Amino acid sequence: MADNYIIEIKDIHKTFGKKDGKVEALRGIDIAFCEGEMTAVMGKSGSGKSTLLNIIGGMMSFDSGEYLYKGKEVNFKSQSELTKFRRKEVGFVVQYFALVDDLNVFQNVALPLKYMGVSGRNIKKRVMEALTELDIKEKAKAYPNELSGGQQQRVAIARAIVKNPELILADEPTGALDEATGESVQDIFRELNNKGKTVIIVTHDEKVAEKCDRIIRIKDGVVDDTYETGKESDNKGESV
Ligand SMILES: Nc1ncnc2c1ncn2[C@@H]1O[C@H](COP(=O)(O)OP(=O)(O)OP(=O)(O)O)[C@@H](O)[C@H]1O
């Protein structure tokens, strides 16, 4: 394997439920991501995209297979190791922002640092840096319900990057935003990627996906190889 892979997912299976209610969300998925790459993950509803992203982020375990991060197996058996991995390496952004309603913007972004035991003075410095980077500093004292969707997503991204993780995972980050706002959020991910972050975005939006370096398509819990060659534009204009 090339040694610039940050993530290697090998033959991972994940099943939810038991017996009659059993759902095979991932059926032996193989996939690798290079360091510094920006990838879109697409596929129909229920194909296993969020399950895959949650596993990559160390938020969910799997039944069989292997997950290597920078060539080392991620230890899902130890909660403390897993928590350490998540806190150090992963920034996660979701569709509906998942901000804490009764904390203001500053406090929301400060949360991950508090969990890490960072000192008060450093928290202030780093939170203000993140808010400045996301151009939302003037809303530091506002509460989530006083912000627009786009502003809330900026805050959520600030919270994801405040720990300075190498990996940014986003599950339909533009799904709840109008087109123009979605585009500006997409630009933020590109800027983070330009600064060296590895970015994986699950999206239903072809426009968002096209702006990524690579598109992976998931079908029924595996990578849909029929798309792997990249450009599918040979028959442009025929049936569209
Ligand atoms: N916690 C769970 N319990 C039971 N089944 C689940 C759970 N999470 C996901 N599933 C099932 O696993 C399959 C894959 O779900 P997943 O959320 O990964 O799909 P997705 O590709 O993200 O879909 P969407 O585009 O709608 O978000 C689906 O059939 C779903 O119903």
Ligand SMILES: [Mg+2]
């Ligand atoms: Mg999903």
